[in-house]
Amino acid sequence: MKAGCSIGEKPEGGGGYPFPDWAYKTESSPGSRQIQLWHFILELLQKEEFRHVIAWQQGEYGEFVIKDPDEVARLWGRRKCKPQMNYDKLSRALRYYYNKRILHKTKGKRFTYKFNFNKLVMPNYPFLNVRTSGKMQSLFMGN
C-alpha cells in the first residue's frame, strides 16, 4: 500500500537503528543528504537478520558476499524509491566505487566485494561499529 518514499524511511526490521541520523548526511561535499550505497551495505552487514542476504566473508577483513543479489537490489531499490533496481544496476554503482577507492572486487569470487577500510577517509565518520566477530577492530588502525 502506498509508496512511503520519503527521507524518513526506516530500514527493514524496524526498530534497531544502527547509525544515528548524522551518519547519513554527508555534511561537506555531496550536497545530497540521501543515503549512500556503501552506507546501506554496511547497515545490512551489521544486522544478523540479513546474513542470508549479505554477510562478511570469514578470513578477509572487510570482504563481504552478496548471497542474494536480487534481494539486496530490492532492498536498495525500496530505500531509494527505485522499484526497477536490480543487481545489474546496483553492481554498476558498486563498480564506480572502485575508482573512489571505497570498494574493491574480489576477483574469482562470485558476488564478493571488499571494503577499503584502511584508506576510507572518514574524518567526518567517527562511526562504524562494524564488528563481524570482533575481528574487524584493527581495521581502522592503518593509514
Next chain:
DNA sequence: GCCGGAAGCG
C-alpha cells in the same frame, strides 16, 4: 557475471 563508457537525472 563482470566490466566500464555514455547519457541522463535530481
Next chain:
DNA sequence: CGCTTCCGGC
C-alpha cells in the same frame, strides 16, 4: 556529485 539506466563486449 552519486548514482540510475542502458548496453556492447569479454
